[in-house]
Amino acid sequence: MRPQAPARSRAASTVATVASVRQVTPRMTQVRLAGESLVGLAAVPGQTLKIYVPDLISGRLVSRDYTVRDYDPAAPRLDIDFVLHGPGPAAIWARRVRPGEPLEFVGSSGRYRPDPHVDWHLFAGDETALPAIQAYAAMLPADACAQLYLEVADAAEQQPIPTAAHPSVCWLHRGDREPGASTVLEDALRAVRLPPGQGRIWIAGHTPTVRRIRAHLITERGIDRRALYARGFWDRSIARSVAPGG
Numbered sequence: 001m002r003p004q005a006p007a008r009s010r011a012a013s014t015v016a017t018v019a020s021v022r023q024v025t026p027r028m029t030q031v032r033l034a035g036e037s038l039v040g041l042a043a044v045p046g047q048t049l050k051i052y053v054p055d056l057i058s059g060r061l062v063s064r065d066y067t068v069r070d071y072d073p074a075a076p077r078l079d080i081d082f083v084l085h086g087p088g089p090a091a092i093w094a095r096r097v098r099p100g101e102p103l104e105f106v107g108s109s110g111r112y113r114p115d116p117h118v119d120w121h122l123f124a125g126d127e128t129a130l131p132a133i134q135a136y137a138a139m140l141p142a143d144a145c146a147q148l149y150l151e152v153a154d155a156a157e158q159q160p161i162p163t164a165a166h167p168s169v170c171w172l173h174r175g176d177r178e179p180g181a182s183t184v185l186e187d188a189l190r191a192v193r194l195p196p197g198q199g200r201i202w203i204a205g206h207t208p209t210v211r212r213i214r215a216h217l218i219t220e221r222g223i224d225r226r227a228l229y230a231r232g233f234w235d236r237s238i239a240r241s242v243a244p245g246g
Helices: 087-095 130-139 184-191 207-220
Strands: 016-025 026-034 050-054 061-067 070-072 077-083 102-109 122-127 146-154 168-173 199-206 228-234
Touching: 016 077, 050 087, 061 077, 061 087, 061 130, 077 087, 077 130, 122 130, 122 184, 130 146, 130 199, 130 207, 146 184, 168 184, 184 207, 199 207, 207 228
Parallel strands: 122 146, 122 199, 146 168, 199 228
Antiparallel strands: 016 026, 016 102, 026 077, 050 061, 050 102, 070 077
16 A cells, blocks of 8 residues: 555544553554543444554655554543554654654544354454454454464564454464565465355455465465455555554
């Protein structure tokens, strides 16, 4: 996805205050927003916000799509996780932001929810997809059959998967390979044994990788397109920040 200029009118935008900044892993930071502007926000974890951050090169605000990691309307507070690799505006902002600073955003949006009526679920992605996968896993019932394939740099980037279900979680370490340059996720999805019955597959992350996996699942594995959600979040060939979305 290319950088997008802010809309001329953002009447529906929200401005919240950064309440805290927490280092989740060496390469992931969580920014917590708070304030009365969040009261009544129609946000669900796993949905997408369009945030506006400064581009240090152009001096303008640019928009990026990020996942709602968690939202508590009673507090009120909203959490967004930022992957810190890459030189893009959002990653730079997340490295530098301090409590008390404002963040403008529009949203949330996104309709995906785990289907409670299917026999199994498969979620896969790199670290940019991890916030959405964590949110969706938390929606699964205790008896859900689920497989998770998660690409990260190393063991230090692994995170808990809060869920009442008992999914099979496979952490895939790319080691010293640059994000987007490894085939560990693609290799794992090519080799995966899918359970019997009707299932749903959700994949997101590095756009070329997601496209290859999607093509494999449809053309070589015969997966129904209606059972497959595949979304590219970023492309290493484009100088931009990674954007976890959902």
